[in-house]
Amino acid sequence: MDDQNKNLILATALSFLVILVWFLVFPPQVQEGVPTEEGTNTAAVDGTATPPASGSTPQVPGSLPATPAETRAEAVSRTERVALETPALTGSISLRGGRIDDLSLLEYRETIDDDSPIVTYLSPAGAPGAFYAVHGWAGAGGLSGDAVPGATTEWQREGEGALTPENPVRLTWDNGQGQIFTKTIAVDDHYMFTVSQTVQNTAETAVSMFPYGILARQGEPDQLNFFVLHEGLIGAADGELSTSEDYDDLRDFDIDPLERAPAQKTRISETGYIGFTDHYWMATLVAPNNTPATSVAKYTPGNDTYQTELRYNVVEIAPGATAETVSHFFAGAKEFAQLRDYQRDLEIGQFVDAIDWGWFSILTKPIFRALHFLNLTIGNMGLAILALTLLLKLLLFPLAYKSYVSMSKMKMLQPEMEKIKERAGDDRVKLQQEMMALYKKEKVNPASGCLPILVQIPIFFSLYKVIFVTIDLRHAPFFGWLQDLSAPDPSSVLNLFGLLPFTPPEPGSLFAIFSIGVLPILMGVTMWMQQKLNPAPPDKTQAMIIGWMPWVFMFMLGTFASGLVLYWTANNIITFIQQYTIMRSQGAKPDVFGNIIASFRRDKSTD
Structure with missing residues (x-):
């Protein structure tokens, strides 16, 4: 088995391992329980005054022994x-x-x-x-x-x-x-x-x-x-x-x-x-x-x-x-x-x-206040999430602009980088040295593209916290099939989104991670298209793992609250438009569909 096939198997295994671990750490949300007459907890509770021990502090009522079970009525x-x-x-x-x-x-x-x-x-x-x-x-x-x-x-x-x-x-x-x-x-x-x-x-x-x-x-x-x-x-x-x-x-x-x-x-x-x-x-x-x-x-x-x-x-x-x-x-x-x-x-x-609010209340509180205000103003929580996404993107635009300009230069350096890879061959040390020399000469920072992602991570988790813990999103409808933004997308690819007479796995089961809906799929596709605007890493294994990430995230977020997936999808679309426009203004000519076709050809050539 050649190294490339080994790397493919390794990347696949790691991707699905991430999915399973994420599913265990972030299980899908289930509907909260409420007391009912059919509850199983049947011990009765009552209170009576408990006389204090001699010389002790006076006590308040405690509890009586259990009484026979009754229905609530x-x-x-x-x-x-x-x-x-x-x-x-x-x-x-x-x-x-x-x-x-x-x-x-x-x-x-x-x-x-x-x-x-x-x-x-x-x-x-x-x-x-x-x-x-x-x-x-x-x-x-x-x-x-x-x-x-x-x-x-x-x-x-x-x-x-x-x-x-x-x-x-x-x-x-x-x-x-x-x-x-x-x-x-x-x-x-x-x-x-x-x-x-x-x-x-x-x-x-x-x-x-x-x-x-x-x-x-x-x-x-x-x-x-x-x-x-x-x-x-x-x-x-x-x-x-x-x-x-x-x-x-x-x-x-x-x-x-x-x-x-x-x-x-x-x-x-x-x-x-x-x-x-x-x-x-x-x-x-x-x-x-x-x-x-x-x-x-x-x-x-x-x-x-x-x-x-x-x-x-x-x-x-x-x-x-x-x-x-x-x-x-x-x-x-x-x-x-x-x-x-x-x-x-x-x-x-x-x-x-x-x-x-969690440890990052410095973020969760203002994010919630903004979402709460937008919901009251617009009257639809889904539209409020879309409006909040747009506001956050505008707020982070100066940082994103610098990052996208740097990535545009990286894109224009792609032909020169390909020549360096051909000259270096399998010599990784030489490859890295010549790449760093090229970055220094052209005054390009390859890590600058990570800055928007690093900034988005605390925002993403803060919004996740807000969506999960606040009651505003409980049973909040959007449009169409999305009638509860605090719950996962109810549609499922397993029954062709309701066309087949098949009931998908219930939330909470292990196979529910594969029962992804329309919104998570849209999120994965938009993330994948956004990825095609960026130059591929020179290392094949790294490029392969990064190429898997949209689909890994698609499965991970498929069990999350649909309000969070809605935010991520809108964020991907706005980011794509921003980056494409800035790259064009800098002289780069991103060919998204060409990159997609090329990636398919590369995948086919490795089979």
């Missing part, structure tokens, strides 16, 4: 409730514990089908995948557990009607020991609840207690488990963001002797929040600005409960006095504009950073 119906109706949310609040535990997102559906169910987010204790919030008081200074409201307290409703932005719900509970508790739950037009709690002490002695908020999640939810995206515990304390702990990390926290479970505590002096983040959704307890608190994250192995808490300072309530506390609870979609407004209006530090 059965769990909702077993307690008296107040309906919840807002433009963005629907559900109900349980009068047992005053829990916010039945919540669905009206503006989001599970799939792109018009009749698809809306996304269910919070579910009550006893339901599969229980996930709920409860606010109450914990006793301090010897106050008994049954004297304070907890997760199983039966609250009494004052007033009528559903909880709406115009109609807060007021709940009361008398402990029979001289303290009357009131809880008022309000909600805005989007995803923020405000919980106001008061205690009126009618007894003859002072009492001590502290308010808290709990967010409990039964079992580990369905996740993408993709390193680009953080899923799990999220929080911020006085300007320091924490997005490093996933659910495995919660189970591995050091055992806290007071909690009797893995736990982590962080002191908040001015501003902070803590909760759980998913791909597109988030639920967090928010401490009001300048209200000291302690955030707690813990895991209870006995009933597989992940729990976050905000505990506020202990207050002493004198006879005849009243204590009041106000806190916030966010549950909904991680919409940039809404998180930004909450951060500004409620002074919640780093709330907008609950979106996983």
